[in-house]
Structures are given as C-alpha cells and as structure tokens.
Amino acid sequence: MRLNSSLQFTLGNLARWLAIFAVIWLLGAVGLGWLVNSFLILFGLLLLAPVIAFVGFRWWLERNLIQDKCPVCRYEFTGLNKTELQCPNCGEPLKIEQGHFHRLTPPGTIEVQAVEVKSQRVED
Structure with missing residues (x-):
C-alpha cells in the first residue's frame, strides 16, 4: 500500500525548516535582528500591496x-x-x-432642437 507523497512527513522537510529557523535565530543573536524584521516587513508589504491596489482601483473606477x-x-x-x-x-x-x-462640435456651432408643429387646415 502506497501513501500519498504530499501527506508524508519526511526528515528532509523538517531539516529545511530547522535550517531556516537556525539562520533567523543566529542573525538575531549576532545583532542582525533588524535584517530579519526588514524581510518580514517587506514580505507583509508584498502581501498587502495587491489588496490596497484593488481597493484603490475600485474607488477610482466608482468616481x-x-x-x-x-x-x-x-x-x-x-x-x-x-x-x-x-x-x-x-x-x-x-x-x-x-x-x-x-x-463634440467645433467652436461656433449652434445647437438647434427641432420642434414639431401641428398643421391646421384653415377654411375660407
């Protein structure tokens, strides 16, 4: 019986996440926590930018x-x-x-509206 490969928990995935956590912890310990914070802020801005752009475009379009x-x-x-x-x-x-x-008319053009006049027959 074969398990679904996307549901399997492998040691390689755990090692990758531990390595990322270790690099972040090391940068914070050395005094480069500002670098980690700037990456997190940049990541947050990248997530928020499309939402802000969409709301701004809708506001502009409504006006x-x-x-x-x-x-x-x-x-x-x-x-x-x-x-x-x-x-x-x-x-x-x-x-x-x-x-x-x-x-859209050239300058000097006079707009005229036609009016329908009912004709009456005059008898002598």
Whole structure:
C-alpha cells in the first residue's frame, strides 16, 4: 500500500525548516535582528500591496465611470469621465464632462432642437 507523497512527513522537510529557523535565530543573536524584521516587513508589504491596489482601483473606477444617454439617439452606455468617445449606436463623437455626455462640435456651432408643429387646415 502506497501513501500519498504530499501527506508524508519526511526528515528532509523538517531539516529545511530547522535550517531556516537556525539562520533567523543566529542573525538575531549576532545583532542582525533588524535584517530579519526588514524581510518580514517587506514580505507583509508584498502581501498587502495587491489588496490596497484593488481597493484603490475600485474607488477610482466608482468616481470616474459615468453612465448616461447619448444626446442624439438617447442610447444609454458607459464611459470614463473627461474622455472623448463615439456613441456605439449612432456613431456621434461625444465628450464626457461633469458626469454627462455632450456632443463634440467645433467652436461656433449652434445647437438647434427641432420642434414639431401641428398643421391646421384653415377654411375660407
């Protein structure tokens, strides 16, 4: 009957851990405990850095991700604040400012909205 090799406790593994512990103890006894502490602090920072980066990225994304409707076709989509993009529905160039989509028009362009007027027949 063969035992699982990952569950076996071997003397080689014990010797390796004892050697690491002996080196740490020797460095502390000689007066180089600061070296061991700096390695432990560096290891802790390496473990915390991805968590801090993830939380920071989520915070930045929540502040800069804007969901609004296209001013031309009223299609709702998402973009990053202070960027220029095209509407995926109608292709209109847009810029995102102050949390809303605005048409990207040359200076001097006058925006006009069409108004539907009902026709009435006038009888003489």
